[in-house]
Amino acid sequence: MRLLQSNEDVNDARATIFRALGDPNRLRIFQTLAEADEPLNVTAICDRTDLEANLVSHHLQCLKNCQPVDSERDGRQKFYEVSRSEAVEMVALADECIRQNIESILGCDIVTQTDDRVEQRSTSSRMQSGDDDD
Incomplete structure (x- = not known):
């Protein structure tokens, strides 16, 4: 485990976890897992979030890498659950700040404009690479 050596390391780690939970789809997935009574597989997460399986799998990988979510294999399926109660508490604190x-x-x-610029760059990149769905 890497130790945080400086304030810069701590800030980078904070930014990473906020980015991981900052995506609306990842946050929906995280909240779904936090509210579940038992670990869920991708199909159950899709059913509860109305998201596509490939998108859920992609976002689960990010959440696992940042470690607020963990998985366990049972036969051919993986089941996911919140592994860090601190992350649930952090979201609850954010909810209180929002209220x-x-x-x-x-x-x-400022945040809205930044999000719009990121979305514009993403759309432009997809169009240039021929990945536009239209």
Whole structure:
């Protein structure tokens, strides 16, 4: 396990976990697992989130790499569950901050503009590579 040597390392690690949980689909998957009474396979996660299996699998890999989610194989299937209660607590704290500051959060133009630029770059890259679905 890599030790955090400096404030910069800590900030990088924070940014990584916030990015992992910052994607709306990953957050939906994480919340679904956090609310589940038992570990879920991809099919069960898809049923509860209305997301496609390939998208769920992709996002689960990210959540596993950042370690708020873990998996266990049972025969040919993998079952996923939240492995870090601290991550659930972090999301609950974020929910409390949102409740107290909803207008400011929804009106945060800087984050919205950054998200829009990222989406525009992503769409442009797909179009240039011929991956556009239209």
